[in-house]
Amino acid sequence: MNASLYQWLTQGWMGSHWLVLLVTFVVMAQATILSVTLYLHRCQAHRGVELHPLVSHPMRFWLWLTTAMVTREWVAIHRKHHAHCETPEDPHSPQVHGIGKVVFQGVKLYQKASDDASIMEKYGAGTPDDWLERKVYARVPSLGPALLLIAEVAAFGVLGITFWALQMLVIPVLAAGIVNGLGHWWGYRNFETDDRATNLTPWGLLIGGEELHNNHHAFPSSARFALRRFEFDIGWAVLQALQKLGLARVRRVAPRLDIRPNLPAADLDTLRALMVCRYKVMTDYFRYVTLPTLREEASAAGRSLRSVPRRLRKALADGGHWLDQDGRERFAQWLQDHPQLAQVLDLRARLRAIHELSGRGAEAMLAALQQWCAEAEASGNRALKEFAARLKGYALVPSPARA
Numbered sequence: 001m002n003a004s005l006y007q008w009l010t011q012g013w014m015g016s017h018w019l020v021l022l023v024t025f026v027v028m029a030q031a032t033i034l035s036v037t038l039y040l041h042r043c044q045a046h047r048g049v050e051l052h053p054l055v056s057h058p059m060r061f062w063l064w065l066t067t068a069m070v071t072r073e074w075v076a077i078h079r080k081h082h083a084h085c086e087t088p089e090d091p092h093s094p095q096v097h098g099i100g101k102v103v104f105q106g107v108k109l110y111q112k113a114s115d116d117a118s119i120m121e122k123y124g125a126g127t128p129d130d131w132l133e134r135k136v137y138a139r140v141p142s143l144g145p146a147l148l149l150i151a152e153v154a155a156f157g158v159l160g161i162t163f164w165a166l167q168m169l170v171i172p173v174l175a176a177g178i179v180n181g182l183g184h185w186w187g188y189r190n191f192e193t194d195d196r197a198t199n200l201t202p203w204g205l206l207i208g209g210e211e212l213h214n215n216h217h218a219f220p221s222s223a224r225f226a227l228r229r230f231e232f233d234i235g236w237a238v239l240q241a242l243q244k245l246g247l248a249r250v251r252r253v254a255p256r257l258d259i260r261p262n263l264p265a266a267d268l269d270t271l272r273a274l275m276v277c278r279y280k281v282m283t284d285y286f287r288y289v290t291l292p293t294l295r296e297e298a299s300a301a302g303r304s305l306r307s308v309p310r311r312l313r314k315a316l317a318d319g320g321h322w323l324d325q326d327g328r329e330r331f332a333q334w335l336q337d338h339p340q341l342a343q344v345l346d347l348r349a350r351l352r353a354i355h356e357l358s359g360r361g362a363e364a365m366l367a368a369l370q371q372w373c374a375e376a377e378a379s380g381n382r383a384l385k386e387f388a389a390r391l392k393g394y395a396l397v398p399s400p401a402r403a
Contacts, residue, residue, distance in 0.1 A: 029167065037210055039055075045078045046221045080119050080122075103181035183200055190283065204233045209225045212227075219254035223236065255276055257394055269396070282352065288383060372388075373388040
């Protein structure tokens, strides 16, 4: 074999030094991840940010090249995930399909959903429909990875095949597996959302900030995922840099709550805060009402809060929503023996139900909220009374979208 041909087959034109391969892989993998979280997720699916064409077009091309994903398909599947989260209609819920299937067969679940024309029609509106999308990206999605394979074999020789194969696993493993799977299975929760979304880690460095999944499900349209002081979202850091360069415009971030002191009655500002930040309100309810009440009952029985089973505390946090039928029956029986906690959960359910009155207008909703506060204050439960006073003072902090 010709020596130059042999050298090219084994090293390509960039060589095969492990450090070159590692740095190239990390840079390309992060480019793919950031393209998913910034372009597909925050920009296209949720409209939390607008990207300049100088950013969005290269990201769209890069995703075609490295993943073969079609914008309309990804956006439609993700929107349906939010619309039917943790139900049989959810394309990739580990609560429905099982954690093993979502982690190891997430790509199959994605492909099955992408073949459903009704999902594309209902949830895929507003995505790019230009000539490139119709004639290239959506028409021949597999051409992108094929071209990438050729380029990487040319760059790294035969080793480029392995390099390419590992690159093809980045999104299936990190997004389809870890975020869609473990992000609804294990981690910590800042907000008592209606699903099982969790934050995998407070430092979103490896998966573009998507590690902060519970935060995202609490405020889906927010372009910023990090919502507590100790949390960090690398995707948001990149967006801030792009915004300073005039290459991005942040449209929405998660609202913040203000507490106005000594308000005599809930008003329309209170109602608006309750509707916009309902998951934050329910989390506060657990913190300021349910836990203190549980602590008092445990103390009266001569026990500490730590002695209360973790599963029971979780059931008190979400009203027993995720218990099976047998668990719900046992939970209901337990509440009969703890009337004060039963009262707390009843008022929790009624507070959540105010959101369902939106079809009856603001006046009816405000009247229901004021009635709820009156009953909480008259309940005889000190924690409930203090929370009602706190709730009346809730209001959204005015802030520009760029903040």
